[in-house]
Amino acid sequence: MHWLPLACPYGVRTFNWGAPDRPTDFETGMVPPRPVGTVEKCTMCVHRLADDQVPSCVWSCPAQARIFGDLADPDSCVNQLVRDREGERLLEERGTEPKVWFLPPRRRRGL
Amino acid sequence: MRATVVADGRGVSLRHPNRALVAWLAFLGFVMLVGFGAWVYQTQQGLAVTAMRNTVMWGQYILFFMFFVGLSAGGLIVASSGRLFGASRMKPIVRLAVLEATIAITLAAAFLLPDIGRPERIWHLFRYPNLTSPLVWDIAIVSTYLAISLLYVWLYARADLARQGSPLALGTGTSPTTMEREHRAKGVLAWIGLPAAVMLHSITAWIFGLQISRGFWYSAIMAPLFVSSALVSGLALVILLALAVRRVGRLSFGDDLVAWLGGLLGVFIAVEAFFVLAEMLTAAYPAAPFEGDPVYRLLFGQFAPLFWFEVVVGLGLPFVLLAVRRLRAQPRVVAAAAVIAIVGIYVHRLNIVLNGLSVSPVGLPPGVSIGTAPASGASSFAMAYWYVPSIVEWLIAAGILAGGAFLFTIAVRYLPLREEA
Numbered sequence: 001m002h003w004l005p006l007a008c009p010y011g012v013r014t015f016n017w018g019a020p021d022r023p024t025d026f027e028t029g030m031v032p033p034r035p036v037g038t039v040e041k042c043t044m045c046v047h048r049l050a051d052d053q054v055p056s057c058v059w060s061c062p063a064q065a066r067i068f069g070d071l072a073d074p075d076s077c078v079n080q081l082v083r084d085r086e087g088e089r090l091l092e093e094r095g096t097e098p099k100v101w102f103l104p105p106r107r108r109r110g111l
Numbered sequence: 112m113r114a115t116v117v118a119d120g121r122g123v124s125l126r127h128p129n130r131a132l133v134a135w136l137a138f139l140g141f142v143m144l145v146g147f148g149a150w151v152y153q154t155q156q157g158l159a160v161t162a163m164r165n166t167v168m169w170g171q172y173i174l175f176f177m178f179f180v181g182l183s184a185g186g187l188i189v190a191s192s193g194r195l196f197g198a199s200r201m202k203p204i205v206r207l208a209v210l211e212a213t214i215a216i217t218l219a220a221a222f223l224l225p226d227i228g229r230p231e232r233i234w235h236l237f238r239y240p241n242l243t244s245p246l247v248w249d250i251a252i253v254s255t256y257l258a259i260s261l262l263y264v265w266l267y268a269r270a271d272l273a274r275q276g277s278p279l280a281l282g283t284g285t286s287p288t289t290m291e292r293e294h295r296a297k298g299v300l301a302w303i304g305l306p307a308a309v310m311l312h313s314i315t316a317w318i319f320g321l322q323i324s325r326g327f328w329y330s331a332i333m334a335p336l337f338v339s340s341a342l343v344s345g346l347a348l349v350i351l352l353a354l355a356v357r358r359v360g361r362l363s364f365g366d367d368l369v370a371w372l373g374g375l376l377g378v379f380i381a382v383e384a385f386f387v388l389a390e391m392l393t394a395a396y397p398a399a400p401f402e403g404d405p406v407y408r409l410l411f412g413q414f415a416p417l418f419w420f421e422v423v424v425g426l427g428l429p430f431v432l433l434a435v436r437r438l439r440a441q442p443r444v445v446a447a448a449a450v451i452a453i454v455g456i457y458v459h460r461l462n463i464v465l466n467g468l469s470v471s472p473v474g475l476p477p478g479v480s481i482g483t484a485p486a487s488g489a490s491s492f493a494m495a496y497w498y499v500p501s502i503v504e505w506l507i508a509a510g511i512l513a514g515g516a517f518l519f520t521i522a523v524r525y526l527p528l529r530e531e532a
Contacts, residue, residue, distance in 0.1 A: 006168045009324030009472040011479030015168065015228065018159025018483065036157035037228025090473050094323060 009091055010098065013041040029056070044068070071099060132524070139517040146510010149503050150225050158228055160503045165482040166496035167468045171504045172226035175511070176219050177315055177460050178344070180253070181337065183215035184312040185345010187260065191305040194297065200371060203364040206267045206528050207356060208349045212308070213260035214522070215348075218515045220253055225507050245318045256311045259304055264526070266297055271527035312341045319463065327405035327467040332390045339383040344456040346376050347449035352519070354446055362528050366442055373445035377433030380452060384426045387459070405466050413497070414466045417458055425455015470495045 016036050027033075030047050034040050045055035053059065058066045069078030078101070081087065087101035153160050163170040190208035193201035201208075224230055240247045265279075270293060273280035283289055313334040319325070320333030350372050356362045394406045409418045429448035438444045471479045471494050478494040500508075 006468070007322050007324060011165060011471055011473065014165050014480055014482055016157065016482075017161075017164065018157035021483070035229075039228075091324075096324070 008041075009094065009096065013039055015039050132520070136517060136520060139513040139520070142513035143510045143517065146507050146513065149506035149510065153225060153503050153507065154230060159483060160501060162498055162501040162504065164493075164496060164498075166471055166479050166493050167465065167498040169226075169464055169468060170498055171500040171508055172222050174457075174460055174464050175508055176222040176226070177337075177464070178457055179215045179219035179222060180312060180315050181341035181344050181456065181460075182348050183212045183219060183256070183260070183345065184308040184338070184341040185343070186212035186215060186349055187256075187263070187304050187308040187345075188342060189346050189349055190263075191301040191308065194301040195305060200368055203362065203368065203529075204349060204353045204372075206526075207353050207362065209260065209263045209267055210519070210522055210526065210528070211349055211352055212345075213257070213264050214515050214518050215345075216253065216257050216260055216311075217518065218511055220257065221511045221514065222508075225504075245314060245321055248314045249318055252307070252311050252314050256307050259300065259307055263300055263304060266293065266300060268526050269293065308341075309338055312337045319467065324472055325467050326472070327394075328463070330390065330394075332386060332393075336383075336386045336390065339379065339386050340456050340459060342379040343376065343383050344453050346372065346379060347452040347456075350376065350449045351446060351453075354442055356523055356528065359523070361523050366440070369442045369445050370436075370440045373433045373439035373448065376445075376449065376452065377430055377439070380426055380430045380433070383456075383459075384422075384430070387422070387426070405470065408469070409462060409466050413469070414462055417462055421455055421458045421462060424451060425458055426452075429455070465498055469497065 016034055016038050019036055020033060045053075045057075048055060054068045055066075058068045067078055067081060070076040071078060073079065081103060082101050085103045085106070087103050089098050089101055091098070161170060161172075186208045189201070190205045190212065192198065193205050193208075224233075227233060236247065236250055265281075269280055269283055270285050270290065273283055273285050316334040316337035319328040320330055323329050350369065353362060353364070353372075354369065357364065391406070391410070395410060408414050429452040432444055432448040432451075433439050439448075473479075478492040481491050481493050481496070483491070
């Protein structure tokens with residue numbers, strides 16, 4: 001009845017409506033393809049974390065827009081960035097405590 | 112002619128099949144088969160063949176589920192309160208109301224099946240229940256309620272079945288002590304049935320009303336509103352079915368009962384209208400609703416035609432028809448008001464489900480992944496989505512509805528519906 005993705009206000013959880021449609025030959029990499037009719041969400045590449053690697057999206061972003069770290073550790077780089085640059089979360093007022101923070105844009109320097 | 116055959120309570124034997132009846136049942140059987148075929152197709156292709164997507168995650172299946180839960184709860188509330196509050200004039204239709212409640216809850220449960228992506232895993236719900244999930248509560252109350260309804264039907268049909276020597280009487284007789292026990296059991300069951308019916312619809316409401324992430328649903332009025340819609344649609348359907356069954360001669364009651372039930376339906380409609388007003392006023396009063404807000408969309412936006420149809424045609428028109436004594440004295444007017452009220456409640460539920468879902472709660476582009484690869488040039492992300500059921504959804508719904516009509520026809524034909532003197 002896919003209540004789960006519906007209860008998530010962020011649209012993080014998605015439902016596999018039909019068979020996967022892959023325009024290119026890329027496979028699903030280190031994880032097996034998920035079956036039709038199930039719910040899934042980003043796992044922050046839990047299989048890579050076990051291997052001491054950062055999530056794929058963090059690793060592959062050429063602009064290094066994404067930063068991954070341990071929110072449970074108050075001295076981690078992500079917590080420092082959130083503090084120093086006044087990070088925000090979506091729908092903060094709902095008290096859902098999401099684990100994704102957004103850093104406001106910085107003034108460009110050296111142009 | 113047939114009415115006299117039927118009046119002895121034995122029903123018509125299969126040796127003299129009624130041609131119109133056979134044709135009707137064959138037609139329903141065909142529609143059921145088509146619906147089943149559509150469901151098999153859907154399980155093979157995945158729910159991608161429906162029009163539901165990640166933005167509008169619930170569609171017609173859940174809509175019909177709520178709708179039939181309401182019809183069922185309404186039917187049993189009518190039947191039980193007739194017994195509990197001594198409304199003895201309802202007696203001729205109590206059995207019919209119980210039958211209606213049972214078939215409606217069966218249909219409601221049937222509408223959950225096609226909504227499940229992996230139907231073969233449904234046993235997980237019972238093996239690994241998450242007791243904090245309203246969905247698990249709902250499955251529990253639907254199962255309990257189905258059991259209560261079946262027991263109710265059996266209890267009402269038992270004595271007549273025993274008199275016919277049917278094995279369905281399960282060896283019970285009609286001695287004075289048994290009848291006395293039956294009478295007490297009916298009373299006890301009414302005491303259980305009424306709260307169970309109220310809970311059934313309240314829990315279905317809490318599937319919506321407890322979701323803090325959906326502001327439009329997150330409201331304490333959800334449960335009372337659902338119960339009042341259940342009363343309106345349930346009583347309206349009981350009235351319609353009672354008139355239809357009286358027409359084929361399987362039930363007899365006077366027009367005064369129809370008028371009285373019509374008056375009661377008018378009261379239920381007024382309560383429903385009051386709750387809708389209380390809800391919308393609370394939502395719209397604090398500030399002029401901004402565009403993109405569900406309340407705005409309901410009152411002035413995309414859903415406004417549906418909402419104002421619900422208010423003016425679905426609630427206002429039947430209320431006027433039923434409030435005037437001279438009008439509700441005519442069964443035809445009561446029947447028309449009942450049809451309109453049922454359609455109105457359906458639209459009301461459509462407004463709740465689809466309007467609550469049609470716009471994503473996070474206001475950050477590019478939105479929520481739709482879940483399928485779009486045609487080239489189109490975005491696979493969306494903030495809003497306009498849902499119209501796909502042909503597969505319609506076929507499956509038609510199949511399940513035909514199944515309900517099939518069950519009801521068989522039951523009217525072979526179950527003793529008349530209350531013995």
